[in-house]
Amino acid sequence: MSPLAQAQLANLLEPYFPAPDSLLLERLSTYLALLVKWNARTNLSAIREPEEIVRRHFGESLFTALHLPREGTLLDVGSGAGFPGLPIALACPGLAVTLTESQNKKAAFLREAVRALSVRVEVWSGRAETLPADRLFDMVTLRAVDRPEVALAHARARVRPGGLLARLTTAAEGANGTFRLPNSAQGVLVLEPSVFHVEHGS
Numbered sequence: 001m002s003p004l005a006q007a008q009l010a011n012l013l014e015p016y017f018p019a020p021d022s023l024l025l026e027r028l029s030t031y032l033a034l035l036v037k038w039n040a041r042t043n044l045s046a047i048r049e050p051e052e053i054v055r056r057h058f059g060e061s062l063f064t065a066l067h068l069p070r071e072g073t074l075l076d077v078g079s080g081a082g083f084p085g086l087p088i089a090l091a092c093p094g095l096a097v098t099l100t101e102s103q104n105k106k107a108a109f110l111r112e113a114v115r116a117l118s119v120r121v122e123v124w125s126g127r128a129e130t131l132p133a134d135r136l137f138d139m140v141t142l143r144a145v146d147r148p149e150v151a152l153a154h155a156r157a158r159v160r161p162g163g164l165l166a167r168l169t170t171a172a173e174g175a176n177g178t179f180r181l182p183n184s185a186q187g188v189l190v191l192e193p194s195v196f197h198v199e200h201g202s
Contacts, residue, residue, distance in 0.1 A: 002029040003036055003050040009058075012051060015182035016059035017066060017091070027090050027117050028058055034109075034116055035081060042105050044081040060181055061087035064141065064166055064189055067179060070094050072138030077128045077155045078145035080106055082113055084168060085141055089121050095139075098122040100131070129154045136160035143168035156194075165192040 004012075006025040009032070013020055020028070032053060038044055047053050061084030068074070071094040076085025079099035089097040099121060101107045107125040114121045124131060128151075140159050145151040152167075159165050170186040181187035 002033040004029070004032060004054065008051075009054060012054040013059055013062060016055075017062035020062070020091075024090055027119070028054075028087070030116055031082075031086070031090075031113060032058070034113055038109050038112075039081075042109075044106060044109055055183060057081070057083045058087050059183075060084065060143075060168055060187070060189075062091055063179075063181060064088060064168060065091040067189060067191060068092070068095075068139055068164070068166060072096070074098070074139040074141065075128065075131075075137040075155075075158050076100065076141045077158070078102075078142070078151055079110060080144070082110055084143055084166075086110070086113060086117075086119075086121065088141070089119050090117065093119075096120070096122075098124055098131075098137070100124045100126065100128045102127045127154070128158055131158070136163070138163045139166060140164075141166045141168075156192075159194045161194055163194045165194070166190070167192065 006029055009025055009028055010020060039048060047056055064084045065088040070092045073096045076099045079085050079101045085097050085099045099110050101110055107123060110123045137158055138160060140155045142155045155165055167190045169190060177191040179189040
């Protein structure tokens with residue numbers, strides 16, 4: 001059973017993702033219950049309070065979803081407990097989402113979450129750089145990963161020409177493509193078009 005009612009979820013999500021539908025709330029409720037259960041025995045997330053999980057993990061992930069195309073392919077690099085990729089997949093069923101996670105326990109959680117949520121998401125049990133070299137994506141997301149500079153280079157390499165890199169970070173890098181996260185003093189979403197798109201796009 002979820003530690004929060006769906007009405008509480010909707011209220012907490014309001015600043016990030018207004019008016020989620022009943023199916024999304026039901027799936028997020030299932031996701032929250034599963035995350036709290038697994039987090040009690042393995043360290044999936046340092047954030048353990050359900051309300052804070054909803055705000056920081058679900059909310060910021062869904063805020064990202066609002067700023068992305070709703071169809072195409074998406075790669076979430078270093079997904080951890082599924083953020084931001086899995087909530088994005090729930091909010092945007094037209095996206096084909098792949099989650100990469102090299103830690104076995106976290107990858108096992110992701111597979112269980114995907115099964116429990118009945119969502120079509122691929123879980124790649126390894127780092128993004130171990131994907132076949134020809135696999136490029138319309139969108140790549142990146143949030144709170146180890147060795148961020150290395151991960152950023154691998155993430156950029158997976159964005160197809162004309163695609164988009166979406167980064168949840170704390171360093172604002174100018175007004176263009178930067179959105180301040182709700183309820184955060186420093187957090188921002190940075191949308192970075194691929195170099196090809198910047199140089200040759202209209």
